[in-house]
Amino acid sequence: MIKKILIANRGEIAIRVMNTCREMGIKTVAVYSEADYSSLHVSYADEAYCIGPAPSAESYLNIEKIIEVAKKTGTDAIHPGYGFLSENAKFSQRCKDEKIIFIGPDPYAINTMGDKITARKTMMDAGVPVVPGTKEPITDLDQAVKVIKEIGLPVMVKASAGGGGKGMRLVEKEEDIISSVKAAKSEALSAFGNDAVYVEKYISSPHHIEFQILADNHGNCIHLFERECSVQRRHQKVVEETPSPIMTHDVRMEMGKHAVAAAKAVNYSGAGTIEFITDDDLNYYFLEMNTRLQVEHPITEEVVGVDLVKEQIKIANGEKLMLKQENLTQRGHAIEVRIYAEDPDNNFMPNPGKIEHIQFPLGPGIRHDTYAYNGFQIPIYYDPMISKLVIWGNNRTEAIERMKRALKLFKINGVKTSIPFLFQIMNVDSFVKGRYTTHFIQNNEQELKQREKTPEVAKDLAAITAFIDYTNKLEKVKTEKSEDIQTSKWKDYGRRNALSRL
Ligand code: MV4
DSSP: OOOEEEEOOOHHHHHHHHHHHHHTTOEEEEEEEGGGTTOHHHHHSSEEEEEEOSSGGGTTTOHHHHHHHHHHTTOSEEEOOSSTTTTOHHHHHHHHHTTOEESSOOHHHHHHHHSHHHHHHHHHHTTOOBOSBOSSOOOSHHHHHHHHHHHOSSEEEEEEEEETTEEEEEEOSGGGHHHHHHHHHHHHHHHHSOOOEEEEEOOSSOEEEEEEEEEOTTSOEEEEEEEEEEEEETTEEEEEEESOTTOOHHHHHHHHHHHHHHHHHTTOOEEEEEEEEEOTTOOEEEEEEEOSOOTTHHHHHHHHOOOHHHHHHHHHTTOOOOOOGGGOOOOSEEEEEEEESEETTTTTEEOOOBOOEEEOOOSTTEEEEEOOOTTOBOOSSSOOEEEEEEEEESSHHHHHHHHHHHHHHOEEESSOOSHHHHHHHTTOHHHHHTOOOTTHHHHTHHHHHOOOOOHHHHHHHHHHHHHHHHHHHHHTOOSSOHHHHHHHHHHHHOSOSTTSOO
16 A cells, blocks of 8 residues: 655646645655755645755655655655656666655556657557558668658658657758758757667647546546647647547547557556547547656646546556446536746746736636745746646537636746737637637737737736836845856745644
8 A cells, every 4th residue: 555655746646646645644745856845845844854855856856865855755656757767768667676665657658658769669560550651760861761761742851769759851842861860860869869860751730639648557548538739839738628629429438449459559557648630520540659648637627537546556556447337427628728837028038037916816627836935046956836726617618718718817927928919819710709729829829919918918018127127225235147046045034844744
């Protein structure tokens, strides 16, 4: 029985996991970096241990330190969250060796899905549709020209060790083949230490539709339907929703079966996501599998009525899945937006700083997963996402209306956020109609820029400026270098209430 879980992560996801642990009567152990001294996950856990300096490589990616804390605290299982060590096969193996349960798949599944060429081959053999293209890596440039001509231009050259858009090249003209393959290879080598590349036919107006799956250690595997994640900016998801506005019942059932087949092909255990790329006619192809709990998992939880973290923990405990595919249904509609401390008026530059005041929206259909609190200084070292606003409605229209209400009620003073940009997305015609592709943000750049600065917001901005001026004078903090602010603020904070528990 799992009685104590170490959460090898920070931010909203650490809090999210701890919430379920608390419901299940499981003790929680937080680990944190020096920069996260005053982070909410530290005071939220039953125990908290500093594991190193601010850079992730020296703290949240430090396997030795994390294992040391796990052993010292008598931890039964480690939840890796997303990012950091969540898809690290060595970490999964190390936990196994130390007889600590890794809440996630075994190294085999992580490795097979982590190498995109191996993943493609495995999917082909399992009868899961993949984008037409090569089964083997491209070995030499002459062969590249030959196979690419066979597939037909345009194509995508992709790094086998890549994923999420890294190491990708679009080739449209015959004369660009050699230079593009060369470029993709050298980019892959320097980014991943592996220059293997493969080729896929280019899907010109794609949708990103992914399926949530759950698999136990007794051969049971189910899917929890799809998430539409086509609203992306530089391969970062911005808005996710479920059900997908373009999905039909028949295609959903077929894709769900293929998602389950994909997971079974690698003997998967735990929660995972099968990413598909689809065209406008809903022809769909396996892209990659994410062998972790994903950022956007809450929309599935809201619509399917399942606590995915609870299921992960039960599976890790060796229990059989009690959920039956035929009993699962999608109820209503959920939309998530990711709220970042960034400046949409300045090319989405990260805008970390002190949250002077934050007021969360409340009311029907609102779920808010966050680690933000009044006075919190957002560290500069990590992803600047501060919260996820997850809205549920009886139907898509109601969900959009509620999202607009929630974004209007959301007040943050002290840092710039993507909120006005997200609000504008809710007004764009193709989004409202549910007819959009991965080119949505690019295609609507001008309209998305035409954000109204409402008088209310303008007043808030004035208040923020005045407030910052005032505090800067009081604290004699230099505003030019955010690093200086960071350091001086830590000293001022002193030891927060990491030892006083809820
Ligand atoms: C593609 C594609 C078109 N054709 N593959 C980007 C992230 C990575 N997971 C795969 N990606 C793409 N692969 C073929 N054969 C277009 C994209 C793509 C994309 C995919 C999903 C969501 C957003 C995207 C944005 C740009 C390109």
